[in-house]
Amino acid sequence: xxxxxxxxxxxxxxxxxxxxxxxxxxxxxxxxxxxxxxxxxxxxxxxxxxxxxxxxxxxxxxxxxxxxxxxxxxxxxxxxxxxxxxxxxxxxxxxxxxxxxxxxxxxxxxxxxxxxxxxxxxxxxxxxxxxxxxxxxxxxxxxxxxxxxxxxxxxxxxxxxxxxxxx
Amino acid sequence: xxxxxxxxxxxxxxxxxxxxxxxxxxxxxxxxxxxxxxxxxxxxxxxxxxxxxxxxxxxxxxxxxxxxxxxxxxxxxxxxxxxxxxxxxxxxxxxxxxxxxxxxxxxxxxxxxxxxxxxxxxxxxxxxxxxxxxxxxxxxxxxxxxxxxxxxxxxxxxxxxxxxxxx
Numbered sequence: 001x002x003x004x005x006x007x008x009x010x011x012x013x014x015x016x017x018x019x020x021x022x023x024x025x026x027x028x029x030x031x032x033x034x035x036x037x038x039x040x041x042x043x044x045x046x047x048x049x050x051x052x053x054x055x056x057x058x059x060x061x062x063x064x065x066x067x068x069x070x071x072x073x074x075x076x077x078x079x080x081x082x083x084x085x086x087x088x089x090x091x092x093x094x095x096x097x098x099x100x101x102x103x104x105x106x107x108x109x110x111x112x113x114x115x116x117x118x119x120x121x122x123x124x125x126x127x128x129x130x131x132x133x134x135x136x137x138x139x140x141x142x143x144x145x146x147x148x149x150x151x152x153x154x155x156x157x158x159x160x161x162x163x164x165x166x167x
Numbered sequence: 168x169x170x171x172x173x174x175x176x177x178x179x180x181x182x183x184x185x186x187x188x189x190x191x192x193x194x195x196x197x198x199x200x201x202x203x204x205x206x207x208x209x210x211x212x213x214x215x216x217x218x219x220x221x222x223x224x225x226x227x228x229x230x231x232x233x234x235x236x237x238x239x240x241x242x243x244x245x246x247x248x249x250x251x252x253x254x255x256x257x258x259x260x261x262x263x264x265x266x267x268x269x270x271x272x273x274x275x276x277x278x279x280x281x282x283x284x285x286x287x288x289x290x291x292x293x294x295x296x297x298x299x300x301x302x303x304x305x306x307x308x309x310x311x312x313x314x315x316x317x318x319x320x321x322x323x324x325x326x327x328x329x330x331x332x333x334x
Contacts, residue, residue: 023255039257041257041258051255051259054260061253064253083252088193088194088197088225088267089203089266090206090207091214091218092221094221094224096330100254124330130329131329131330132327132328132330134325135300135324136324138322144324144326147326150328152328154326155305155327156302156305156324156325157302157321158300158302158321158325159301159302159303159319159320159322159323160319160320160323161288161298161318161319162298163292163299
C-alpha cells in the first residue's frame, strides 16, 4: 500500500492510492490538460459512468496503482498510474509502466511531478521491476526534457491505434 | 483463451497462448534479434531461472496473454505479449498493449507479423480495449513503417529508465 510523504521546497505532499472519492478530482486533472481535453477528457456528467467503471477496473487489478498526491489538507494536486508488467525480454525483466501523469496547472514547475517520478523509479524494485517505462505525447516537448533530466532515455517511438468501440 | 488460425499466403499458422514447453523457443526468438541480444537476451543456461520465473509471473496474471504463432507441425515461428491496462484517460479507455513482438528470422517478410498485429487490433474489443498501443526501439526504422502501414500513429516518444536490481 502506497502511503508516503514527498518533501518539496513548497511543503510536504502525501502520495497515496486513489480512493473512489478522489475520482472527480482526478477527472478534473485530465480535463485541465489541453492534450487530454483534445482526446475527449472533460468533466461531463454523461461520462461519469465510464470513468466510474474504469476506476473500478483499475482498483480491482492488483497490477495497477492509481496514485494521487495531495496537500496536507487533502486537496488532490496530481495523479499518476503505475502498472506492473512481467515480461520475458531483457532476461525476464518486469516493467513498471507510468501512465497518465497529471499535475494541477497551478502546481506545475514546483517539483511535484519530478518528486513523483523519482519516487516511482526509486521504488520500482519494491514493485519487482527492473525497468521503468512511459510514453509522452510527441507534442509535450517540455515533458520530454523533464523525463530526460530525471534519467530517462528517449529510446523508443510510441504507436497508438484507436479501435472501434463495441456497444 | 486464444486459439485461432491465421491464414497467410505461405500457409496457415496457429496463434495460441504460450505454454511452459514453448519457453525455450521464445527465448530463442529473443536471442535471434540483434537489439534484444544487445540488451542481454541470449539462450544462456544461467539465465534459465530468470526466464522461468518471468514466464510463471506472466502466466499467472490474467491481464497478460503471452502468445506464440506456430506452424501446423507445432514449430514456434513468432511471439508477442498482450497486456490489458485499464485507465481513466480518454474517458476511461482500456488499453491493449503489445510488447515483445518477435518473428523468427527465416519467417520475416511473409506477412506473419502483420497478421498477428492485425489480429490483436481486430480483437482488442474482446479484451475490453478501445486503444492498442506499443513502443518500438527508435533504431527499428523498418518496424515503424510496418506499424504505420497497419494503421498505427507514431504520436508518442517512449522513455525507458533502468533501475538497479535488488538481490
